[in-house]
Amino acid sequence: MNERTDQDDRLATRLRAHGIAPTRQRLAIARVLLAAPQHLSADELLDRVRAAGGRVSKATVYNTLAVFARKGLVREVIVDPARVFYDSNTAPHHHFYNVETGELIDVEAPDLPLDRLPPPPEGTVAEGVDLVIRIRGAARA
Amino acid sequence: MNERTDQDDRLATRLRAHGIAPTRQRLAIARVLLAAPQHLSADELLDRVRAAGGRVSKATVYNTLAVFARKGLVREVIVDPARVFYDSNTAPHHHFYNVETGELIDVEAPDLPLDRLPPPPEGTVAEGVDLVIRIRGAARA
């Protein structure tokens, strides 16, 4: 059981580094969500955490995701009115969103010359840039 | 009452040009939404249509907005998980979204060199590009 403990230690450290107290539930959620770059909705995440043996309530998943997002550990992706996606890839990048399948695909940011964006209106500050390319079709391999 | 009739005729023509049958309710909705470039949610639109004397049900507003969007008469803007905005400006452009006030502001598209976007994955076709600059702060004049 040392591997798992080591990994959890790393995760706990990472949470603390973001000012998040590493509780049992938050670790269970982080273990799933931060395992790899991916896009999950709250409900999907709840399913996966439970499938992995985690005991978490729905409310806690929503709470936790909001905390993670606020602390910059994950990124909210708003592309579908039906649900919010949480992206464990916090590096600057953009997305393809398949409106037919609901699939989200990362796009490398460097491809895009977004360095000279228009300046925000007076009195406001830019907080982030979201670029979404909506696509459709079956992305068969 | 000729002015209003003339304007309605123009709107009706515009709807027909998009393959939309110009019913009483759709005209009432179009009159409000297409009067100027603006961003309205379904509920806001319902209020305004009724304030203007239009008799429309909530269901019809949702139906109509979906039809307008599908036919390209308006554009859906997904920036807030809580509600969909409908943008009567169909020219290519982007948005500032004030996460504090919920305000949407148009950004001229030409400012952005989005001509060389990454190609969509095989088997899919790009349908549109949404660029949102999230801002915060009170945009006082």
Add this chain to the structure above:
DNA sequence: TTAATTGCAAACATTTTGCAGGTTC
């Protein structure tokens, strides 16, 4: 021990749906 976190169920808000009645061409 003191504040923070969790879980449950009820509450919410927006949007969708079923279907009867109207309207349009």
Add this chain to the structure above:
DNA sequence: GAACCTGCAAAATGTTTGCAATTAA
């Protein structure tokens, strides 16, 4: 008169909230 449109109310969905019990530091 056949197809389309509308309205109402009920349902569906994802998310939030209130509050008592639990846990973390």
